[in-house]
Every structure is written in structure tokens, then in C-alpha cells.
Amino acid sequence: MTRPPTAAQRRVIDAADPVTGRLRGTKAQLAALVRRGLAFRHPRPPHDHFLTPAGHRIREAGAEPEQASVETATETPSATGVFAARVGGEDAAPPGGPARRREVHSAWQGMLELRRMTNPDGATDRPCGWERSHLVQAAALALEAAGHTPAGPGTEGGYRVRATPQPEAVAVYEPDGGALRACAATLERAGWQAGEYTEPRTRARYLLASPRRV
Incomplete structure (x- = not known):
């Protein structure tokens, strides 16, 4: 745990947009929040600042910030318990609602x-090394951030992202054909290549998706 934000920093956090987490403050205040992992600077003009999930938790609960990654100055999806994209079919899925949407939005911006x-050329339109080493989580984040619904425990509808034996490829299942094609379009916009296939045994349709390199 780190020391709580200063009164001035807390005012900036409390005044953030309740949905997007967009921040207003002085350059020094925003830079300090970034250093503490409570905010990140958007890579595209006008380079606005937004709360990370840790920043949202400070705003909503008044809790002390959790130690954030100095390396990225953002909270990215991980297995640390800070944030995890829903891959579909989890036994204990995180609660939905506005708080979850804000977390997903912040994670995607991060x-x-x-x-x-x-990325060597600074490109944001194709996956980076982290995504290539965390394929299932990365694909699930792209889908959840775009508003697709993950499958719940024991339910038929919604997407499910699963690992495959193929290198740099995941399988995405969605029983609704239209929703499956929408998932393919979302992944392609997020910098993935996706093709639709049929399982020989079950005849289930699924996507085979892999990160685009160029």
C-alpha cells in the first residue's frame, strides 16, 4: 500500500468523469497521478488523462491506492487480481454494471x-508483446471492451475465448452466428486476424484468431 493521495490530487480524482474517468487538473497534478498508477495519459491527441482501475477505486470507495506498475504507468490485464478480462464461463465472474464497464474501459485504454x-513504431492498431504472450486474456479484453457479452457459468449464450494448440491463436465460441461474426469484426478492428471454422465432431462454429503483425 502507498500513502493516500494529497487533498489536491483527491479533488482531481473526485471530479473525474464517472463513466470514462477523464481527468482535469494541472500538468503537475496529472503527472503525479500517472506516477502513482492512478491515471494514464492517452496516446492520441489531445492526450487527455484518465483514471486507471486503481484510481476509480479511490474515487468510489475512498480506499488507499494499491501499488501500481511503474513500468507501464497503467494497470493492464493480468493474473495479479488487479484486473482480469472475462474469457467466458467463469465460475465467479466479476459483477457487471457501471463500475465494471469503467474498469474494462480503463484497462483497454491502458x-x-x-x-x-x-511496439517498435509506436503503433496502437496492432497487438503488442504482452498480448502475444497472453492471447486469451488479450482477445477477451478486446471483446469485453467493445461491449460483447461473455458467457456466464452454465449458460449457452455469450462468447468464450479458449487457448488452442496452434501458436499465437485462440478460439472464440459464440452460439449465435450473428454475434460470432460481430466478434470477428471487433477483433479485426483491434488488430487481430480472425477466420470462421467448423469443428468436425460437434459442427460448432468458432473463430480462430491471432494477433496481426503488420
């Missing part, structure tokens, strides 16, 4: 920033 910082 991912775009991570792309900008780690």
Missing part, C-alpha cells in the same frame, strides 16, 4: 498505451 510504448 492496453493502447502499452502498445504505443512497446
